[in-house]
Amino acid sequence: xxxxxxxxxxxxxxxxxxxxxxxxxxxxxxxxxxxxxxxxxxxxxxxxxxxxxxxxxxxxxxxxxxxxxxxxxxxxxxxxxxxxxxxxxxxxxxxxxxxxxxxxxxxxxxxxxxxxxxxxxxxxxxxx
Amino acid sequence: xxxxxxxxxxxxxxxxxxxxxxxxxxxxxxxxxxxxxxxxxxxxxxxxxxxxxxxxxxxxxxxxxxxxxxxxxxxxxxxxxxxxxxxxxxxxxxxxxxxxxxxxxxxxxxxxxxxxxxxxxxxxxxxxxxxxxxxxxxxxxxxxxxxxxxxxxxxxxxxxxxxxxxxxxxxxxxxxxxxxxxxxxxxxxxxxxxxxxxxxxxxxxxxxxxxxxxxxxxxxxxxxxxxxxxxxxxxxxxxxxxxxxxxxxxxxxxxxxxxxxxxxxxxxxxxx
Numbered sequence: 001x002x003x004x005x006x007x008x009x010x011x012x013x014x015x016x017x018x019x020x021x022x023x024x025x026x027x028x029x030x031x032x033x034x035x036x037x038x039x040x041x042x043x044x045x046x047x048x049x050x051x052x053x054x055x056x057x058x059x060x061x062x063x064x065x066x067x068x069x070x071x072x073x074x075x076x077x078x079x080x081x082x083x084x085x086x087x088x089x090x091x092x093x094x095x096x097x098x099x100x101x102x103x104x105x106x107x108x109x110x111x112x113x114x115x116x117x118x119x120x121x122x123x124x125x126x127x128x
Numbered sequence: 129x130x131x132x133x134x135x136x137x138x139x140x141x142x143x144x145x146x147x148x149x150x151x152x153x154x155x156x157x158x159x160x161x162x163x164x165x166x167x168x169x170x171x172x173x174x175x176x177x178x179x180x181x182x183x184x185x186x187x188x189x190x191x192x193x194x195x196x197x198x199x200x201x202x203x204x205x206x207x208x209x210x211x212x213x214x215x216x217x218x219x220x221x222x223x224x225x226x227x228x229x230x231x232x233x234x235x236x237x238x239x240x241x242x243x244x245x246x247x248x249x250x251x252x253x254x255x256x257x258x259x260x261x262x263x264x265x266x267x268x269x270x271x272x273x274x275x276x277x278x279x280x281x282x283x284x285x286x287x288x289x290x291x292x293x294x295x296x297x298x299x300x301x302x303x304x305x306x307x308x309x310x311x312x313x314x315x316x317x318x319x320x321x322x323x324x325x326x327x328x329x330x331x332x333x334x335x336x337x338x339x340x341x342x343x344x345x346x347x348x349x350x351x352x353x354x355x356x357x358x359x360x361x362x363x364x365x366x367x368x369x370x371x372x373x374x375x376x377x378x379x380x381x382x383x384x385x386x387x388x389x390x391x392x393x394x395x396x397x398x399x400x
Binding site for chain 1 (some may be wrong): 216227233234236238240244245248286288290293317318319320321323349350353354361362381386387388389391392
């Protein structure tokens with residue numbers, strides 16, 4: 001994590017039920033800007049690894065979108081693992097550099113629809 | 129009987145006294161010097177020279193700023209046409225970050241990044257194997273436009289991750305590889321981001337990612353990755369593929385796939 005002062009910005013997403021980990025990532029360089037972890041997330045994924053994976057996923061989907069050329073924008077990515085949800089959303093759709101929000105949450109304790117809404121609202125508030 | 133040849137023994141002896149010939153060269157020595165400055169909570173400037181000149185500023189043993197002649201210096205964040213690099217922007221006067229407090233979260237984040245990214249970009253360049261450091265100047269105060277202090281270990285981990293990404297990209301494109309726009313006979317159907325468009329409209333004959341980064345005031349590292357993406361999309365090509373350009377055939381694309389997660393693993397930082 002390269003911007004310790006930015007950690008506080010992630011405080012709102014820690015209220016998501018089942019929250020495990022959140023990162024802000026510079027999508028253009030893959031650099032982790034800020035990180036917040038649930039205190040009992042000892043066995044969870046390492047933030048740098050999770051962030052690098054999120055940046056790779058967005059990179060691949062951006063290339064796909066570039067080739068499809070449908071004029072659409074990538075809004076978010078939701079991945080379901082056996083024990084967790086992995087959610088990535090660009091913060092500000094047409095902003096440069098592209099900042100990504102990654103949230104990992106416990107699958108058993110998270111209402112996916114509510115989490116999705118919380119992340120969307122957080123990103124909206126982030127830009128206003 | 130020793131299995132080591134005379135030549136090998138001579139090589140080892142040379143390595144022990146000529147750090148420029150060791151694995152990693154002077155970069156390892158610079159990293160050791162940086163760690164020592166951190167351990168002694170030093171404040172001041174460590175000048176470096178090599179391909180380009182520059183320096184790394186410390187405050188209390190933490191990195192607050194760095195500059196290299198081969199990477200852009202921090203500039204005020206651009207908006208509108210300036211963000212696309214289509215109009216000239218003024219380099220910002222020194223900023224202490226105080227004006228960021230009242231801004232919305234995203235603007236605050238961009239403000240922090242506008243100082244941090246050029247610093248990390250410069251350190252990545254300064255820690256190349258050809259660089260050498262000069263005497264530390266403890267009396268030199270850091271410039272006002274400095275980022276939040278960073279631990280040297282965090283900086284070195286990020287620099288190593290970037291080196292691994294550069295190694296992945298090297299067979300396809302480096303920061304100093306010339307690239308040209310690909311112009312097929314039939315209009316292509318692609319969708320690019322505003323950042324990619326800014327690069328495309330500025331790419332001329334022999335443009336390099338570094339030259340584009342300097343022109344746009346963006347990170348050399350980030351611009352090289354963006355150029356790689358445009359190569360992957362087939363919108364840019366390296367000049368060696370001129371035959372494909374003139375024949376109107378689809379542009380050759382890089383076979384290698386860049387991966388941040390692989391770079392992190394190669395840098396040994398998966399659990400950092």
